[in-house]
Structures are given as structure tokens and as C-alpha cells.
Amino acid sequence: MSIAAEQHALRDDGLNGLQLSTRLESIWRTPSGFLGALMSVDHKVVGRRYIVTSFAFLLLGGLLAVLMRVQLARPENTFLSADKYNQIFTMHGSTMMFLFAVPVMEAFAVYLVPLMVGTRNLAFPRLNAFSYWMFLFGGCFLWISFALNVGPDVGWFAYVPLSSLQYTPTKRPDVWAQMITFTEVAALAVAVEIVVTVFKQRAPGMTLDRIPLFVWAMLVTAFLVMFAMPSIMVASTSLILDRLVNTRFYDSSSGGHSLLWQHLFWFFGHPEVYIIFIPGTGMVSAILATFARRPVVGYPVVILSLIATGFLSFGLWVHHMFVTGLPQLGAGLFTASSMLIAVPSGLQIFCWLATLWDGRPVYRTPLLFVVGFIVIFVMGGLSGVMVASVPIDTQVHDTYFVVAHFHYVLIGGAVFPLIGAVYYWFPKITGRMLSEKLGRWNFWLAFVGFNVAFFPMHILGLIGMPRRVYTYTADMDWAHLNLLSSGGAVIFALSFALLLVNAIRSLRSGALAGDNPWDASTLEWATSSPPPPQNFDRIPVVKHRDPLWLDSASLPVVAGLSVERREVLLTSLAEAEPQIREGSPEPSIWPLLTAIATTVFFIGSIFTPWAVLWGTPPMAVTLIGWFWPAGSKEDEE
Amino acid sequence: MPVRIRTALLPFATLPLAACAGRQSALDPQGLQSEQIFQTFFIFLIVAAVVWIAVVTVLCVGMLRRKHGADRPLALHQSFERTSGRIVFVLGLATLVVVLGLSIVSYAGQRIVFAKDEHALTLKIIGHQWWWEVRYEDDSPDRSFVTANEIRIPIGQPVKVELETADVIHSFWVPSLTGKMDLITGQKNELQFTAKNAGVYRGQCAEFCGLQHAHMAFAVFALSPDEFGRWRDHENQSASSPADPLGKQGEQLFRARGCALCHAIRGTLAGGQLGPDLTHIGSRTTVAAGTLPMSSATLAAWIADPQHVKPGNNMPKMPLQSDELIAIVHYLEQLK
Numbered sequence: 001m002s003i004a005a006e007q008h009a010l011r012d013d014g015l016n017g018l019q020l021s022t023r024l025e026s027i028w029r030t031p032s033g034f035l036g037a038l039m040s041v042d043h044k045v046v047g048r049r050y051i052v053t054s055f056a057f058l059l060l061g062g063l064l065a066v067l068m069r070v071q072l073a074r075p076e077n078t079f080l081s082a083d084k085y086n087q088i089f090t091m092h093g094s095t096m097m098f099l100f101a102v103p104v105m106e107a108f109a110v111y112l113v114p115l116m117v118g119t120r121n122l123a124f125p126r127l128n129a130f131s132y133w134m135f136l137f138g139g140c141f142l143w144i145s146f147a148l149n150v151g152p153d154v155g156w157f158a159y160v161p162l163s164s165l166q167y168t169p170t171k172r173p174d175v176w177a178q179m180i181t182f183t184e185v186a187a188l189a190v191a192v193e194i195v196v197t198v199f200k201q202r203a204p205g206m207t208l209d210r211i212p213l214f215v216w217a218m219l220v221t222a223f224l225v226m227f228a229m230p231s232i233m234v235a236s237t238s239l240i241l242d243r244l245v246n247t248r249f250y251d252s253s254s255g256g257h258s259l260l261w262q263h264l265f266w267f268f269g270h271p272e273v274y275i276i277f278i279p280g281t282g283m284v285s286a287i288l289a290t291f292a293r294r295p296v297v298g299y300p301v302v303i304l305s306l307i308a309t310g311f312l313s314f315g316l317w318v319h320h321m322f323v324t325g326l327p328q329l330g331a332g333l334f335t336a337s338s339m340l341i342a343v344p345s346g347l348q349i350f351c352w353l354a355t356l357w358d359g360r361p362v363y364r365t366p367l368l369f370v371v372g373f374i375v376i377f378v379m380g381g382l383s384g385v386m387v388a389s390v391p392i393d394t395q396v397h398d399t400y401f402v403v404a405h406f407h408y409v410l411i412g413g414a415v416f417p418l419i420g421a422v423y424y425w426f427p428k429i430t431g432r433m434l435s436e437k438l439g440r441w442n443f444w445l446a447f448v449g450f451n452v453a454f455f456p457m458h459i460l461g462l463i464g465m466p467r468r469v470y471t472y473t474a475d476m477d478w479a480h481l482n483l484l485s486s487g488g489a490v491i492f493a494l495s496f497a498l499l500l501v502n503a504i505r506s507l508r509s510g511a512l513a514g515d516n517p518w519d520a521s522t523l524e525w526a527t528s529s530p531p532p533p534q535n536f537d538r539i540p541v542v543k544h545r546d547p548l549w550l551d552s553a554s555l556p557v558v559a560g561l562s563v564e565r566r567e568v569l570l571t572s573l574a575e576a577e578p579q580i581r582e583g584s585p586e587p588s589i590w591p592l593l594t595a596i597a598t599t600v601f602f603i604g605s606i607f608t609p610w611a612v613l614w615g616t617p618p619m620a621v622t623l624i625g626w627f628w629p630a631g632s633k634e635d636e637e
Numbered sequence: 638m639p640v641r642i643r644t645a646l647l648p649f650a651t652l653p654l655a656a657c658a659g660r661q662s663a664l665d666p667q668g669l670q671s672e673q674i675f676q677t678f679f680i681f682l683i684v685a686a687v688v689w690i691a692v693v694t695v696l697c698v699g700m701l702r703r704k705h706g707a708d709r710p711l712a713l714h715q716s717f718e719r720t721s722g723r724i725v726f727v728l729g730l731a732t733l734v735v736v737l738g739l740s741i742v743s744y745a746g747q748r749i750v751f752a753k754d755e756h757a758l759t760l761k762i763i764g765h766q767w768w769w770e771v772r773y774e775d776d777s778p779d780r781s782f783v784t785a786n787e788i789r790i791p792i793g794q795p796v797k798v799e800l801e802t803a804d805v806i807h808s809f810w811v812p813s814l815t816g817k818m819d820l821i822t823g824q825k826n827e828l829q830f831t832a833k834n835a836g837v838y839r840g841q842c843a844e845f846c847g848l849q850h851a852h853m854a855f856a857v858f859a860l861s862p863d864e865f866g867r868w869r870d871h872e873n874q875s876a877s878s879p880a881d882p883l884g885k886q887g888e889q890l891f892r893a894r895g896c897a898l899c900h901a902i903r904g905t906l907a908g909g910q911l912g913p914d915l916t917h918i919g920s921r922t923t924v925a926a927g928t929l930p931m932s933s934a935t936l937a938a939w940i941a942d943p944q945h946v947k948p949g950n951n952m953p954k955m956p957l958q959s960d961e962l963i964a965i966v967h968y969l970e971q972l973k
Contacts, residue, residue, distance in 0.1 A: 361700060463663070
């Protein structure tokens with residue numbers, strides 16, 4: 001190595017304090033200006049956008065839910081037409097599953113995982129930027145289609161043959177199928193980034209048994225995404241091929257089968273529930289440890305439960321298909337395998353209860369949401385055990401009982417922890433606290449509103465109300481419970497309005513947070529709030545599972561990373577021993593341009609097969625721009 | 638659970654819901670299968686309630702319990718960690734045992750619900766967007782007939798329905814009698830049930846099947862075997878020709894205005910296969926697959942503008958003069 005190279009490779013050993021942080025900040029910061037913002041590859045910038053965008057979709061999806069509840073509040077209501085109602089419940093399901101629940105969980109991971117494992121950026125930051133743009137464009141495409149009255153109307157599950165060209169000749173299912181592709185791209189990209197970041201970029205000393213539980217949860221989720229998403233990718237691509245180029249994957253009159261769709265869809269669709277729920281458990285573990293003032297009881301039990309849940313979640317998709325006429329013995333086995341998932345879920349609940357039992361809990365808003373989570377989720381889990389039984393399922397399948405069950409699981413299991421997580425990490429992300437007073441109102445409105453809205457649905461299902469009906473007659477005796485449920489839905493919606501008000505007010509005038517307002521134990525609280533572009537001036541060294549509680553006086557750090565260029569430290573997989581310094585990509589406009597080209601290609605192909613021809617060159621050009629070898633200064637020597 | 642205790646407990650379970658038990662309710666079982674399902678459900682419900690109450694109790698006590706010791710994080714007691722580890726392990730095992738127990742209960746119920754009887758009365762049901770075709774088939778053609786949206790069965794005798802679909806996936810569901818079964822494209826499913834008591838039980842399509850999924854209902858009339866026999870003999874007969882001039886005019890208009898292209902009326906030249914068979918429509922209780930109760934007014938409203946009654950259904954609006962409409966309605970009404 002020449003003398004020149006030695007100078008280029010200036011390390012942080014020689015610098016200290018302000019000098020070091022100014023230097024690193026100028027290297028890692030996102031370029032200023034509008035163009036700079038479009039070029040950003042900082043995980044915090046992308047993560048913030050991801051979180052805000054998915055919450056915007058939550059508001060839109062929630063608005064649709066309120067519209068449905070208004071329609072169902074009275075029998076034979078004419079507030080919505082059948083066509084509008086069918087579009088609205090399809091959009092509600094698709095928005096909540098594909099544009100809110102999965103993205104928001106991955107968004108929190110994009111923001112938090114690098115901070116929690118003590119590194120400066122995600123692995124593959126440009127892929128991360130690209131995935132955000134794909135998610136944004138896919139979501140906007142779906143909602144603009146809805147506004148233009150081409151919104152999908154065959155359910156978020158889009159069963160064939162109803163979604164086939166023969167029975168739905170409009171462009172609506174094509175819009176839906178293409179939107180799936182966009183979100184698949186985004187979800188898969190983030191999953192890959194998380195796996196690599198967790199496996200290769202952890203701070204030195206953060207062995208596998210010192211990884212924070214939230215990070216473990218996101219790691220398991222990332223694996224679920226990587227194995228589940230390809231299934232829906234195959235399903236939706238086959239659907240659109242059936243529709244656009246007349247293949248016959250699902251056409252039973254020419255050798256295909258309509259049940260093929262259901263198998264592929266639910267092989268994705270059941271793990272999907274855990275893709276949403278497992279990050280929720282990670283949030284619960286993080287919040288619980290901090291506010292119970294002690295680590296979660298049974299750390300290895302919780303991790304093994306997460307992994308077991310992940311594995312089992314692939315073995316029970318058939319419980320969505322008990323009434324499709326499958327062989328009875330097979331269905332019985334899927335009953336047992338579905339119920340088995342109660343064991344790892346139960347183990348986690350027991351560990352959390354023990355944590356609260358032994359802890360000295362501080363009842364701030366995040367912990368309230370965790371307590372609400374336990375009360376609601378346990379009920380949803382138990383109704384899940386019922387739904388897993390073949391005979392019971394033949395009665396409650398496709399009724400409001402199931403609607404109640406999965407809202408208890410998804411809202412109780414994921415949204416309650418998520419709102420708790422918003423209160424918990426808002427100070428880290430924005431530097432300001434959310435109002436505790438509004439937070440308590442928020443919790444109680446959400447808890448009461450949720451139960452009033454969804455508990456009656458159990459009974460409605462049992463007394464015969466099917467799902468996805470836009471109206472019913474007064475003589476069915478469903479009117480009172482539906483009215484009650486609609487009232488609860490309005491209260492529940494108000495709680496989200498309050499959260500929005502709280503967030504906007506606190507952004508302007510919330511109390512300043514400081515680095516570690518909750519006295520939490522994990523690494524994201526070791527840096528300032530909001531964190532600087534480089535996350536940490538020096539990468540911390542981890543010696544305990546709860547570094548900030550045990551090493552709070554002075555966190556040990558490593559030295560020797562470059563202050564001349566973007567560099568992250570790669571460590572070994574199990575023991576997290578330092579291995580190599582690795583360059584991290586600079587900001588770039590190419591991910592955005594590639595996303596635009598991909599979007600034009602995909603949307604164009606719905607309307608003309610020629611898009612496959614004229615759509616590829618722009619994609620090729622932008623991809624070449626993206627991957628053009630840029631060579632570091634060290635390479636040039 | 639011994640049958641005696643179970644039967645003793647059942648009324649208490651249904652008590653709070655008694656007001657809700659309607660003619661399309663899983664909580665008011667009137668068939669062998671629905672009763673079995675309800676009992677399985679009831680066992681699950683008890684277990685679930687016990688578990689939920691236990692968890693919430695531990696949660697509340699844990700939250701309210703007075704705690705001693707240092708007020709800083711990580712003042713851990715090794716003894717607590719060990720004890721809690723053991724408790725969690727035992728509870729995990731208990732969960733496993735409960736889950737396996739419930740699986741066995743479920744499988745036992747499943748075997749009874751799906752048990753097959755070789756001597757069952759067999760009929761074929763074909764789902765259409767958005768109505769039900771019901772075929773009573775017999776080896777001798779003069780004992781076979783087709784009807785729509787209303788199924789009559791004898792009580793106490795097992796009934797087997799063979800389920801097929803003419804278009805998309807539907808689901809056949811009469812909660813008072815048994816659970817549901819899908820009608821899948823390119824596949825033949827079947828379902829058996831036995832009604833215990835006479836009555837009219839409402840059923841409804843449970844799988845989303847397009848625009849008018851909400852209006853795809855039907856009714857099952859459980860009759861005494863004698864009554865059923867009489868009904869079947871009557872239903873076998875072709876439609877009787879109208880005697881009065883208005884009826885005759887209606888019959889003629891039915892053909893002339895194109896109704897017969899889609900609808901069949903046995904014993905007449907009307908032989909359309911697309912819509913419901915109307916041979917004995919006058920004796921049915923609803924119009925348009927449970928959408929409206931049957932009366933001259935609703936029948937007239939349906940024929941005059943089917944798209945207003947059930948938007949998006951496959952019956953076109955025919956241009957009819959009001960006197961023509963009156964004649965057709967009159968004709969159909971007397972097809973009993």
C-alpha cells in the first residue's frame with residue numbers, strides 16, 4: 001500500500017469528541033435539498049418514510065372499515081351499493097395486510113435493527129431505498145385505481161374462478177395482482193437486508209444469545225417473509241398470466257384446478273399472520289423489559305418459541321380450507337398441527353406474565369398497550385384454537401366469528417403492541433416525548449372501542465351472519481349487535497385520531513426526550529435522540545444482554561473505522577467477532593429511477609402486452625446505472 | 638365430559654344467547670350434526686373461558702402485587718429465575734396436554750359429523766350466481782324433478798346433498814342443521830345431515846361469490862315423512878295449464894317475451910336452462926333466492942325491474958306493459 005493510500009485510509013483512532021462526530025456526520029449525512037432527499041439511503045430516513053407511509057395507509061384502510069360499519073349498522077341500509085361495498089372490503093383487507101401491517105413492521109425494523117445491533121446502516125442500503133419506492137408506488141397505484149373506480153372487488157384473497165377473466169372481465173383483479181408484486185418486492189428486499197444486517201453487522205461481542213428480543217423477532221419474521229412471499233408471488237403471477245395471456249393454471253375445465261390457488265394463497269396467507277404477529281411479540285418484549293424494570297424472564301425460551309412459531313406457521317395453511325372437501329383424516333391432522341401453535345405462543349405469554357409478576361412495573365402508555373395486548377390476544381388465540389377444530393370450523397368458517405377472531409389476533413397481537421411501540425420509540429425517532437395524558441385517553445378509547453366493536457361479532461357469526469355481505473334483513477336478528485359493533489368501531493377510530501393529534505402536537509411542542517428517557521437497556525438508546533446520520537460515533541462493544549443497564553457508566557467501543565468514507569464493521573455470525581471493514585454505499589438517485597421504470601413496466605403490462613418490450617430497456621438502463629462499478633479510493637491504488 | 642353433565646350445562650351456555658337463537662343459528666341446533674358441533678364447541682368454550690380467566694387473573698394480581706427489593710433494574714433473584722423457569726416449563730407441558738386433548742375431542746366430533754349413511758336420501762345442489770338449483774334425481778325419470786332455492790327433506794332420515802357449482806365457488810350452509818361445505822369448480826363435494834325436528838331452516842351462501850353474494854339464500858323445510866312423500870308426489874307432476882284467460886295470456890307472454898329462454902316450466906314448451914326452474918314457483922315462499930317474500934306484489938316488482946331488487950344479477954330487465962306484467966305474474970302465481 002502506498003503512502004497516498006495510507007492517508008486515504010484515515011481511521012478514527014486519532015480523532016476524538018466533536019471532531020470525530022462532525023467528520024462522520026459530514027460523510028454519512030443525506031445530501032441536502034429535494035434531490036438529496038430522493039437520493040437518501042440512510043436507514044433512518046427510509047425507515048421514517050416507511051413508517052409514516054404505512055400509517056397513512058392505516059388511516060385510509062381504517063376509514064374504509066368505518067364506512068363498512070356505517071353500512072352494516074342498520075339492516076337493508078343503502079348507504080353503499082353492493083359494488084362499492086365489495087370494492088371497499090377488498091381494499092380494506094388488501095390495504096391492511098399488504099400496505100400497512102407487513103410494511104409497518106418492516107419499517108420499524110429498518111429504522112431500529114441497525115441501531116439495536118450497533119451498526120451504521122442496513123446491509124444493502126440502496127436496495128432498501130428501492131424497496132421503499134416500490135412500496136410507495138404500489139400502494140398509490142392501488143389507491144388511485146380505487147379512486148378511479150377500478151379498485152379490486154374480489155376480496156383480498158381473490159379466489160379463482162371469481163377473479164378469473166370469465167367472471168370478472170374488468171381490469172380490477174389485474175390491479176390487485178400487480179399491487180401484490182410491488183409489495184412482494186418491497187417485503188422480500190427488506191427481509192434480505194435484515195437477515196444480512198443481523199447476521200453480519202452486529203456490534204462486536206453481541207453473540208447470538210445477546211441479541212435483543214425485538215431483533216430476534218424481526219430475524220424470524222424475515223425468514224418467514226423469504227419462504228412465504230414466493231408462494232403468493234407464484235400465485236399472483238399465475239393469476240395474471242391466466243387473465244392476460246390465457247394460460248390455464250386455475251381453469252379446471254382444461255386441467256388446472258381452482259383449489260391450486262387456495263393452496264398457494266394460504267401457504268403464504270397463514271405465515272402472513274405470523275409475519276405480522278411475531279414483530280408484535282418483539283415489541284412487547286422490548287417494552288415489557290423496560291417498563292417492568294427487569295429483563296424478560298426466560299430469554300432462551302422466548303427465542304425458541306419464536307423459532308418454533310415460525311416453523312409451525314408453515315404447517316397449518318389447510319385450516320383455511322376445511323370446508324373445501326379435503327380428505328377427513330388429513331383435515332384432522334391439520335387440526336392438531338394448528339392447535340400445536342398454542343404451545344409456543346403460550347410459553348411466550350407465560351414468560352411475559354412472569355416478567356410482570358417479578359418486575360416493578362412503571363405504568364406508562366407503552367406498558368398499558370402491552371397489558372391490553374395480553375388481554376385481547378389471549379382471547380384471539382383461544383378462538384383460534386376453536387377455529388382450528390374441523391367440526392367447529394364448518395360452522396364458523398366465513399362468518400363474523402372468524403372476522404372477530406382474526407381481528408382479536410391481528411389488532412390485539414400486532415396493532416396494540418405497535419401503538420405501544422410508537423409511544424415507546426417516538427422519543428428516539430423524533431427527539432420528543434408523546435403526551436402521556438393523551439396517551440392514556442388513547443389507550444382506553446382503543447381498548448374499549450376495540451372490544452365493543454369486535455366482541456359482538458363472535459356472537460353474530462354463531463347466530464348465522466356470513467362475512468362479506470353488504471346487507472341483511474331486519475328479520476335476521478342481527479341488527480342490534482351490528483349497531484353496537486358499529487358504535488365501537490367509531491370509538492376505536494377516534495383513538496387513532498387521538499394518536500394522530502398527539503403525534504402532531506408532540507412534534508411541535510413535545511417535551512425533549514434526551515438519549516434514554518425510559519432508562520432502557522438496548523443499544524438504540526446509547527446514541528442521541530434522534531440519532532446522528534452515523535448512528536454511533538464509535539461502534540459499541542457488547543458484553544451483556546442488557547448493555548445499558550450493566551455498562552451504563554461507559555460503554556466500551558471499538559476504534560479503527562475509516563473517517564474518510566462510509567464504512568461498517570462486519571462480524572462473525574455466531575460470536576460477533578470483528579472480521580473486516582466494509583464500504584457502505586453512497587446516496588444515489590438510481591434506486592428511485594429503477595423503481596419508476598419497474599412501475600411503468602408493471603402497470604403498462606396490464607394494459608398492453610407491448611409493455612414487456614418497451615418496458616424493459618428503461619429498467620435495464622436504470623439497473624446498469626445503479627450497479628455501475630464505482631470503485632473506492634483504496635481500489636484505485 | 639360425561640353426557641349427563643354436558644346436557645345439564647347446555648341450557649346455561651345458551652341462556653344469555655337465547656334471545657339471539659334464530660332460524661339461521663349454530664346456537665340453536667335442530668339436526669344431529671349441528672348438535673354434535675355445538676357440543677364440541679361448548680367443550681372448547683369452557684376450556685377457553687377457564688384459560689382466559691386464569692391468564693387475566695395472574696396478570697391482574699401480578700400488576701397489583703406489592704413488590705419489595707431494590708428499585709433499580711436487574712436486581713434479579715436467582716431463586717425466582719429458577720422457579721419461574723420451572724413454572725413456565727410445567728405450564729408449557731400443560732398447554733400441550735390441553736391442546737392434544739382438544740384435538741381428540743375435535744376428531745371425535747368430526748367423525749360423527751362426517752359419518753356416512755348408505756341409505757341417505759340423495760339430492761344434488763348446484764350453485765349459480767346467485768341462486769340454488771336443487772335436483773331430486775331418481776332412477777326412474779318420472780320420479781326426478783328440479784326445483785330452486787327451496788329444499789324439502791323428511792325429518793329423522795339422513796339426507797345427502799351432492800354439491801356442484803355452475804360458475805364460481807359457493808358454500809352451502811344451514812347452521813341449524815349442520816356446518817358448511819364449499820361448492821368447488823371441477824369437483825364434487827357432498828354433505829350429510831339429519832333434521833331432528835320439523836321446521837323451516839334458513840341457509841345462505843357463505844363463500845364470497847361476487848356482487849350479490851349477500852342475496853343468495855335458501856330455505857330447508859324439514860317435513861314429516863308423510864308430508865314429504867306427498868310433496869314429492871305433487872312436485873313430480875308437471876305444471877298444470879291455466880284455465881282462465883288471464884292465465885292463458887300469461888303463459889303465452891312467458892314464451893313470447895323470452896322468459897322461456899332462461900327458465901323451464903315442466904309440461905310446457907318453456908325449457909330454458911340458465912335460470913331457476915319455475916314449474917311450481919307459486920308454492921315457493923321467496924322470490925330471487927331469499928331476497929323478497931313471495932307475493933304478487935314482490936313477484937311483480939322482481940319481474941318489472943330485477944336490477945332494482947338485486948342489482949347486478951343475471952336476469953335482464955324486459956320491456957313489459959303493465960297488463961302484460963299482470964298476466965305473467967298471474968300465470969306464475971298459480972303454478973303451485
